[in-house]
Amino acid sequence: MTVTQIGIIGCGNISDAYFKGAANSQLIQVKACADLRPEAAKAKAELYGVQALSVEALLADPEIEIVVNLTVPAAHAPVSMQILNAGKHVYLEKPLSAQLAAAREVIALANTKGLRVGCAPDTFFGASHQAARRAIDEGRIGRAVGGTVAVLSHGMEHWHPNPEFFFKRGGGPILDLGPYYITQLVNMLGPVTRVSGITTIGNPVRVVTSEPLKGTKIEVEVPTTVNGLLEFANGANLTLSASWDVWRHQRAPIEVYGTEGSLLVPDPNFFGGTPMISERDGEWKALDISAHPFGISNRTKGNGDPVADYRIVGVLDMATAIRQGRAHRASGKLALHVLEVLEAFERSSNEGRHIVIESPCDRPDAVPLGAGEEVFGAARELA
Numbered sequence: 001m002t003v004t005q006i007g008i009i010g011c012g013n014i015s016d017a018y019f020k021g022a023a024n025s026q027l028i029q030v031k032a033c034a035d036l037r038p039e040a041a042k043a044k045a046e047l048y049g050v051q052a053l054s055v056e057a058l059l060a061d062p063e064i065e066i067v068v069n070l071t072v073p074a075a076h077a078p079v080s081m082q083i084l085n086a087g088k089h090v091y092l093e094k095p096l097s098a099q100l101a102a103a104r105e106v107i108a109l110a111n112t113k114g115l116r117v118g119c120a121p122d123t124f125f126g127a128s129h130q131a132a133r134r135a136i137d138e139g140r141i142g143r144a145v146g147g148t149v150a151v152l153s154h155g156m157e158h159w160h161p162n163p164e165f166f167f168k169r170g171g172g173p174i175l176d177l178g179p180y181y182i183t184q185l186v187n188m189l190g191p192v193t194r195v196s197g198i199t200t201i202g203n204p205v206r207v208v209t210s211e212p213l214k215g216t217k218i219e220v221e222v223p224t225t226v227n228g229l230l231e232f233a234n235g236a237n238l239t240l241s242a243s244w245d246v247w248r249h250q251r252a253p254i255e256v257y258g259t260e261g262s263l264l265v266p267d268p269n270f271f272g273g274t275p276m277i278s279e280r281d282g283e284w285k286a287l288d289i290s291a292h293p294f295g296i297s298n299r300t301k302g303n304g305d306p307v308a309d310y311r312i313v314g315v316l317d318m319a320t321a322i323r324q325g326r327a328h329r330a331s332g333k334l335a336l337h338v339l340e341v342l343e344a345f346e347r348s349s350n351e352g353r354h355i356v357i358e359s360p361c362d363r364p365d366a367v368p369l370g371a372g373e374e375v376f377g378a379a380r381e382l383a
């Protein structure tokens with residue numbers, strides 16, 4: 001078995017999930033990391049036993065095949081272009097870019113060079129999300145007709161150590177959290193055809209309450225309350241509410257209504273949870289997710305709740321797909337479609353019309369049953 005050598009650029013908050021995930025897998029190995037702030041790269045390098053390099057030196061290492069780009073959204077496209085121009089595949093955190101035009105350039109460059117682009121989220125690989133998709137594919141709710149999405153909270157300035165980017169271009173609840181929801185909708189229902197939206201900014205200035213920047217003011221650049229409509233190629237239409245201006249609510253993350261029943265889908269920010277199904281007007285019943293991989297809780301959240309979190313499985317799938325000459329699931333093409341959908345809410349609000357989605361995208365292949373959590377130990381690879 002060939003171990004794929006990885007480089008990581010961007011050694012901030014989320015990088016620990018990738019360093020730890022990589023350490024649990026024998027399919028890939030992190031060889032080096034880099035950051036604009038050399039001290040950040042050095043700290044992670046010491047913690048995880050890898051080399052700290054400059055961005056240029058990391059990109060010049062011939063052994064590194066995939067570079068994982070964990071920089072802030074505004075740097076996603078320029079850093080990805082640098083990685084591709086160095087002849088390496090790139091896998092990056094969501095959103096694909098802070099701007100659709102720049103995202104298109106990244107995908108075009110990768111196509112020209114015959115290199116891969118992979119992009120988070122990979123949470124749709126999770127057991128609960130694959131089980132929900134399977135229930136729809138098996139016709140258990142009939143033909144999907146409608147549904148709702150709710151991603152509502154009171155913002156990010158109370159927990160992230162450096163939360164400014166959440167309120168600048170590329171951030172906001174739509175571009176920051178929307179990718180999880182839209183990606184899971186595409187996983188279940190297929191591509192989106194039209195979007196409409198109305199947006200507003202709830203609070204133009206946010207005050208950071210987390211350490212170490214407590215008291216710092218952030219000028220909000222992006223809408224923080226967005227309500228919209230999504231039409232899918234399969235004929236279904238769903239409402240979406242995304243906000244960082246909500247203290248409390250009682251809505252499920254995703255509900256899908258079909259001609260024969262309804263489906264409740266857990267938070268697509270994580271891999272597990274229990275989807276619920278109601279056939280016709282029957283009681284809610286839990287869907288059995290046990291045959292699907294990536295559903296077993298493997299860590300606890302800040303509030304102590306157990307959670308299934310296998311972030312990095314998208315990178316593992318891409319590394320395996322390169323070896324096997326097949327398409328990878330968390331693809332740049334999917335992420336570009338998702339980004340076009342996300343940007344369309346604000347465009348629709350500004351322009352007062354529906355926005356037709358142009359970038360084509362197929363559903364990613366379902367994750368095979370039985371390709372288990374042991375993929376981290378390389379006992380089995382993703383088919």
Ligand SMILES: NC(=O)c1ccc[n+]([C@@H]2O[C@H](COP(=O)([O-])OP(=O)(O)OC[C@H]3O[C@@H](n4cnc5c(N)ncnc54)[C@H](O)[C@@H]3O)[C@@H](O)[C@H]2O)c1
Pocket residue numbers: 009010011012013014015034035036037040055070071072073075079093094095162176
């Ligand atoms: N924090 C989370 O829980 C979380 C979860 C999922 C996804 N994400 C996504 O991951 C990405 C990073 O988020 P984060 O929370 O780790 O942010 P962060 O600010 O903690 O870290 C980003 C790092 O990237 C570095 N950086 C910025 N521009 C760079 C450049 N041009 N070259 C090299 N390094 C550069 C910064 O110095 C910083 O160390 C974002 O796109 C975010 O949406 C974060």
